[in-house]
Amino acid sequence: MSQPTEQSPERSSGRAVPTSADVARLAGVSRATVSYVLNNTSAVRISEPTRQRVREAAEELGYVPHAAARSLRAGHSRMVLIPSSHVPVGPLYSRFFNDFQWALRRLDYTVVQYGSVGLEAEEAARAWAELRPVAVVSLGEVELTGQGVEILKRSGARAVITLGTQRVEGTHALVMDQGRVGEVATEHLLETGRRRIGVVVPEEPGLGMFSGPRLDGARRAAERAGATVVPLPLRYEEESADALAARWRELGLDGVFAYNDEYAMLLMRSLQDAGISVPDETAVVGADDLLLGRLLRPRLSTVRIDMVLGRELAELVDHAVRETDAPPVSRDLLDSRIVRRESS
């Protein structure tokens, strides 16, 4: 019984996908020559007329090299794998990410974002390892265990870089010290004489990675000064903010750090509608320094977060790939400082 052959690519476009052998045939040379010409191999001398013929043949056939075959032969790739995010991140992060990607490309790496939604940590690591990337830059959304790192390194990854809130064994850890954000905001509130400080904690899933450390940072700062911190769960909805504002007076807070500018704006509106005066009765501080925060009255005070340059991080990746022996670096990515406006 002859198995029906799987529908070949030939069928869709009239002819099969051209390989370097096809190019060689058309140009009347060997496949090796084709490879030398198309890769501009400097160690081998090929006459100009032949080069021309090969290039024309490749052009005519629409030849495109097969990346998989290439990296199989080479034994390594120049792919940098970045497990992609499922958290809706802000413009700050988005800009950083584009810079980073662009810089890596300049260094001749191929950047691949790979979605592994809904996989367990080790399972995800295995999926990434299948692609045999030369480096993995994890943004901390999928927690990477020591076990996972081991799998990746065994599969040939020269560098594993975690860009999260905590360091993982065996990786270059680039810590985003979210705690500092909460600390800076709280210190500012303390300086203006506030003593009972609320900290908004978003209820949305997936944000815990950021909000937890920010709360901890606020706690640290408050503890040093003998002040009090009260966590305030909040959903990003008007009803939730109104409900919180309704019981505001019984909480007895004179200051609040609202996770970021968006939550801060939401809460501030509800406070004002409930007759709470900002900043006289309660000071409000956000984070991220969004333009929109400057449009409110009072203008929103915020924590401005300066992220490390994408180019800098790209160079670190490159360095880590080339010098596998070098000890894992571990440095801080963020620089946070208060921007005082009118809401505090």
Place this chain on the structure above:
Amino acid sequence: MSQPTEQSPERSSGRAVPTSADVARLAGVSRATVSYVLNNTSAVRISEPTRQRVREAAEELGYVPHAAARSLRAGHSRMVLIPSSHVPVGPLYSRFFNDFQWALRRLDYTVVQYGSVGLEAEEAARAWAELRPVAVVSLGEVELTGQGVEILKRSGARAVITLGTQRVEGTHALVMDQGRVGEVATEHLLETGRRRIGVVVPEEPGLGMFSGPRLDGARRAAERAGATVVPLPLRYEEESADALAARWRELGLDGVFAYNDEYAMLLMRSLQDAGISVPDETAVVGADDLLLGRLLRPRLSTVRIDMVLGRELAELVDHAVRETDAPPVSRDLLDSRIVRRESS
């Protein structure tokens, strides 16, 4: 002169990257058997004890299959390539994108976002083709020419789907009819009796893809009613908005569609600061229905944009891959409708 061997992966982790041959050796079986066991090939019968031995050997070595070798052998991959964005997109789009990715993964596709920043259209298409994806879903940020599509199809791509503002020959075109957004907003303004309508056009590069069609849509709607449209270039900065507001009265506009809610909020603040009453003197309409727009006073009217479900699009991709012969679909992605609040 012996060429120094390139630093092997063996060096970094103590031993080389294990292959299925290593697993076979350790389990005392042939490589074919390993392949059958690890892929759960149903057509071949392998005894349970052997299966166990193979699995244990694989586990012990930390074996991970080599995706490149696999797809080289198979002649095709299940990779869906999505050229990644460099435009800072909003939460609306971000959510859609995650849904889409998740749905594709459910259908057993591997989603890869591939950054090709700064490449020309055809050059980019060639770079994508190297990966031999089974489908390409272009989000329209890199314009895909007919030439580019040809390259991709010749390289084996079964489906090319463009998700942009205009259709491209040979692709399944999913048009995001941004024009409708401008049309809906303008129609609303006309209904409330406005006759001279400003349309904010962001000066930021990369947004032209959206803003152009929106302006055109506004023009269409105005023309039908014999009303006037005035384009208003604006940078997303307070100074730019203040400058625009300063010469507002000489423009003589009684309504403005501000591209999206963020620009609308920015402009509305400047108008109010300049003593222009909203909506009495000038009505303002945004787009995207951001929560923050509801916090302003007056509350911002907006165009709510409902995007097609990610799952739906994933199914279209799957269908297009399986039935290459089917004619290219071309359908509309967006559904726009006005949400009237207090600013109009």
Place this chain on the structure above:
DNA sequence: ACCTGTCACTGACACGTGTCACCTCCCCCG
């Protein structure tokens, strides 16, 4: 006439995997 070089190119192998055709037991039936 013979060796030595250089130029321009080619033949053949390896990378890691999936799969098809074949092979060897061993059991069972006639």
Place this chain on the structure above:
DNA sequence: CGGGGGAGGTGACACGTGTCAGTGACAGGT
């Protein structure tokens, strides 16, 4: 005793590429 057949497994090839060693032709020197 012969042979049919299934269970369990193996050998070998192909996928497309990069690269090393080698090959023939030709020129130039002795």
